[in-house]
Amino acid sequence: MPTDxxxxxxxxxxxxxxYSGKEGDRYKLSKRELKDLFRSELPCFLNVQKDADAVGxxxxxxxxxxxxxxxxxxxxxxxxxxxxxxxxxxxxxxKKQGKC
Numbered sequence: 845m846p847t848d849x850x851x852x853x854x855x856x857x858x859x860x861x862x863y864s865g866k867e868g869d870r871y872k873l874s875k876r877e878l879k880d881l882f883r884s885e886l887p888c889f890l891n892v893q894k895d896a897d898a899v900g901x902x903x904x905x906x907x908x909x910x911x912x913x914x915x916x917x918x919x920x921x922x923x924x925x926x927x928x929x930x931x932x933x934x935x936x937x938x939k940k941q942g943k944c
Contacts, residue, residue, distance in 0.1 A: 859885060860919050872913035875903050889926070 846854065863881040864873050873881065879899045882889060906918040914922075 856920070856923060857916070860916055864916075869913060872911075872915045873919065874913055875900060878903055878914055886926075 859881070860873070863877045863884075864870060866874075866877055866880075868874050882899055902922070903912075903914060906914050906922055908918055909915075
C-alpha cells in the first residue's frame with residue numbers, strides 16, 4: 845500500500861498527464877492546457893487573480909527553455925513553489941494564534 849507521500853507524487857504526475865498532450869507534445873502543457881489545469885485543479889488560485897492574462901504570465905515564467913510549453917519539470921517547480929507559499933501562510937497563521 846502506498847504511503848501518503850507516494851500517493852501525492854502519483855497524483856501530481858497523473859494530474860499533469862491528464863491535461864498534457866491534448867494538443868501538441870503529449871509530455872508538455874500548452875498555454876490552453878495549463879489554463880484548463882488551473883481552472884479545474886486550482887480554481888481558487890485563478891479566482892483571486894486580478895490579471896486576465898495571469899496564466900500567460902505564469903507560463904512565461906515557467907517556460908525556462910522558451911518553447912512556449914510547460915514540461916513536467918517546469919510544472920513541478922510551480923507546484924513546489926505554491927506548496928511552499930501555502931506552508932508559509934499556514935505557519936504564519938498558526939504563529940498569530942500562538943500555536944506554533
